[in-house]
Amino acid sequence: MNAQRSTQHRSAMDRRSFIRASSAASVAILTPDIIRLDPYRIYTPPATSPTVRIRGVVRAAGRALSGVGITDGLQVVETERNGSYELITTPDRNLVWLSVPSGYRLPQNEFGITTGFERVQANRGGDARANFLLEPLETDDSAHTMLLLPDVQTQDRQEMAWFHEQSVPDLVSTVRALGDREVFGISCGDIMYDDLTLYPDYERGVQRIGVPFFQVVGNHDLDLDEGTDEGSTTTFVRHFGPRYRSVDRGAVHYVILDNVFWHGAGYLGYLDADQLTWLENDLRRVEHGRPVVVALHIPVLGTRHVRRGERSPSPTISVTNRELLYRLLEPYQAHVVCGHTHENEHNWVSGVHEHVSGTVCGAWWSGPICADGTPNGYAVYEVSGETIRWRYKCTGFDNDHQIRAYPHGADPTAPDEIVANVWDWDESWRVVWYEDGEQRGLMARRMGRDPLSVELHTGDELPPRRTWVEPYPTNHLFYAPASRTAREIRVEATDRFGRTYTTTVET
Numbered sequence: 001m002n003a004q005r006s007t008q009h010r011s012a013m014d015r016r017s018f019i020r021a022s023s024a025a026s027v028a029i030l031t032p033d034i035i036r037l038d039p040y041r042i043y044t045p046p047a048t049s050p051t052v053r054i055r056g057v058v059r060a061a062g063r064a065l066s067g068v069g070i071t072d073g074l075q076v077v078e079t080e081r082n083g084s085y086e087l088i089t090t091p092d093r094n095l096v097w098l099s100v101p102s103g104y105r106l107p108q109n110e111f112g113i114t115t116g117f118e119r120v121q122a123n124r125g126g127d128a129r130a131n132f133l134l135e136p137l138e139t140d141d142s143a144h145t146m147l148l149l150p151d152v153q154t155q156d157r158q159e160m161a162w163f164h165e166q167s168v169p170d171l172v173s174t175v176r177a178l179g180d181r182e183v184f185g186i187s188c189g190d191i192m193y194d195d196l197t198l199y200p201d202y203e204r205g206v207q208r209i210g211v212p213f214f215q216v217v218g219n220h221d222l223d224l225d226e227g228t229d230e231g232s233t234t235t236f237v238r239h240f241g242p243r244y245r246s247v248d249r250g251a252v253h254y255v256i257l258d259n260v261f262w263h264g265a266g267y268l269g270y271l272d273a274d275q276l277t278w279l280e281n282d283l284r285r286v287e288h289g290r291p292v293v294v295a296l297h298i299p300v301l302g303t304r305h306v307r308r309g310e311r312s313p314s315p316t317i318s319v320t321n322r323e324l325l326y327r328l329l330e331p332y333q334a335h336v337v338c339g340h341t342h343e344n345e346h347n348w349v350s351g352v353h354e355h356v357s358g359t360v361c362g363a364w365w366s367g368p369i370c371a372d373g374t375p376n377g378y379a380v381y382e383v384s385g386e387t388i389r390w391r392y393k394c395t396g397f398d399n400d401h402q403i404r405a406y407p408h409g410a411d412p413t414a415p416d417e418i419v420a421n422v423w424d425w426d427e428s429w430r431v432v433w434y435e436d437g438e439q440r441g442l443m444a445r446r447m448g449r450d451p452l453s454v455e456l457h458t459g460d461e462l463p464p465r466r467t468w469v470e471p472y473p474t475n476h477l478f479y480a481p482a483s484r485t486a487r488e489i490r491v492e493a494t495d496r497f498g499r500t501y502t503t504t505v506e507t
Contacts, residue, residue, distance in 0.1 A: 052122045054087045054096055060104060060134040068132075069099035069285055072120075073242065074274055076281040094120050095242055096130045099282065102141055102248040104134040106184055106212040111203040114184075114212050117241045137182060142250035144182035147171065147211070148295070148379040150339020151359035152202060153220060155193035159365045160201045164208075167360050167378075170395045171209045174380065181382075182249065183211045186256070188339045188357070189218025189297025193364075196221070196235045203239070214247075215240040217258040218297040218340070219267045219316075229272070232262035244275050246282050251386045253286045253332075255279065257296040259319050268315040269298035276324055288331040291386050298340045299356050300325060301349050307447060307473045317341055326350035335388065337379070343372035343472055344392060346426035355379065358392060358423065366456075366463035372474040373404065373450025374423040389497050392424040402501040405491045408484060410451040417479040418505050420491045421450050425476040428496030435486040443478035443491070450474065 054072070057079075058065045064083025069076050072093040079085045087096065097117035100106055107116040118130035152167070154160040175183055191202055206213045215236070222232040233243050243258040257279070261270035271279075286292065300322045305313040317340065319325065326349065334352045344358040362369055362376035369375050375394035382389045394401045405420040420443065422431055431443045453471040457463055482489045482505070489505040 050126055052089050052091055052126050054128045054130055056130040057083045058132045059083055061136055072096050074278050096120055097242050098132050099246045102250055103137055105137055108212040111207040112212050114214050141182040143384045144249045145178050146381040147185040148188055148337050149360050150188040150357045151190040151361050153190040153193045153361040160198055164205055166395055168205045168208050185211055185213040186295045187215045188295055189216040190220045193220050199239045214256050216295055216297050217243050217260055219260045222262050227264040229262045252291045252383055255294045259296040259298050269319040292332040293335045295337050299338045300336050300354055302356050303347055342370045344374040344423045363469045364466045366466040366469055371453055371469055371472040373421045373453045400501050403491055403493055403503045405503045405505045406451045407506050414479050418482045420478045422476050422493045431478045431493045433480045434490040435483050436488055443480045445478050447473050447475050448477045
């Protein structure tokens with residue numbers, strides 16, 4: 001066993017060297033233009049630190065648990081048959097946490113914020129202990145649901161009140177309708193809008209929802225007065241624990257990552273070397289072919305740049321070193337879920353299905369929709385075995401609200417056509433229209449701007465709370481030359497899972 005681990009350790013070191021070199025090269029390219037720390041501040045590199053030996057045990061229901069992953073954020077070790085582990089680390093690694101295995105409850109505090117981590121407190125001899133106690137689930141988690149909440153993004157008390165008055169009751173209703181399924185949530189970054197003193201109000205919202213929640217770091221969740229990326233997540237970590245981690249629910253391996261790199265004068269999408277090294281070590285424990293769902297804030301790629309006619313994506317709305325992530329995810333059924341851009345789209349790159357989700361706050365709490373016309377809301381992922389099904393849940397509507405249709409001329413560029421926004425569309429969907437009960441054919445997908453977004457968001461004075469919001473060009477609009485004399489025009493959309501949604505067009 002020890003010899004095998006030694007071999008694995010050397011192998012991991014080789015791969016780690018590759019990732020560190022690749023990541024360092026990426027930073028070197030970006031650094032001269034973007035990092036503007038105080039030029040007169042003397043920088044003293046950290047001295048070589050002595051090692052810290054962490055020992056502990058993982059137990060559940062009075063028995064030891066073997067094979068549980070324990071990490072310091074860089075290396076990953078597994079518990080032995082007697083539930084014990086030993087991890088040699090350094091004093092700068094001040095947290096140790098576990099990857100909760102399938103079949104056990106997610107540890108959480110009184111608000112429902114996931115825990116499962118311990119602060120490392122070494123004695124003078126460099127020894128520390130961190131024990132973990134888990135509870136078996138009462139139900140099988142091979143069938144479970146994950147709620148994805150991108151960009152709650154409350155800036156003040158009024159917006160926090162809207163979160164509690166609108167979003168939280170909707171989520172409570174969704175959880176209640178799921179019955180006795182295992183349910184957990186992920187707040188996918190920009191939980192706040194720079195005012196981190198509002199974190200406790202968000203935590204009270206999670207408590208009301210009634211299921212455990214993980215949190216992802218967003219660019220508005222940072223300590224913006226810090227000059228380095230390392231210091232920028234101090235408040236976030238104090239409230240929510242490690243900024244990256246993993247957990248198993250049923251057959252699915254979920255990963256939380258922090259892809260917001262703060263350089264003192266702004267941010268970019270970037271995965272640091274420590275995270276990539278940890279992720280490689282974490283995924284070594286996951287059987288090839290299994291579903292892996294990665295939650296991060298900034299899209300890995302997205303298509304915003306394509307829709308804007310730009311050759312490449314901005315580093316603030318994409319991950320600059322994304323190829324390293326794609327390479328690590330190659331062996332798996334990989335999904336990436338994210339928010340940040342306040343729109344809804346699906347994108348496939350290098351075998352990874354990227355879900356860019358509409359947001360809880362819509363267009364920054366300026367009204368009922370995002371700038372692409374997607375209603376304020378969140379995503380619901382229902383898992384059975386290795387099968388993952390999803391839908392976008394619009395706040396204040398039932399599950400079947402998946403289309404908004406407009407009459408002739410609502411889009412001035414298509415005066416003789418009706419238009420429908422099918423916000424959760426991907427290439428497996430089928431969208432048709434009916435006239436007086438007779439199917440007339442497939443609707444044509446074209447890039448355009450949602451008419452309601454144009455009405456609510458266009459101009460220097462609209463929307464009132466966020467006058468800088470403008471309608472986004474989107475690829476999930478559908479057009480048809482429907483008859484002006486039809487008594488009823490109906491749009492019907494069928495998703496990749498065979499679920500059909502309909503709406504009528506005002507005539």
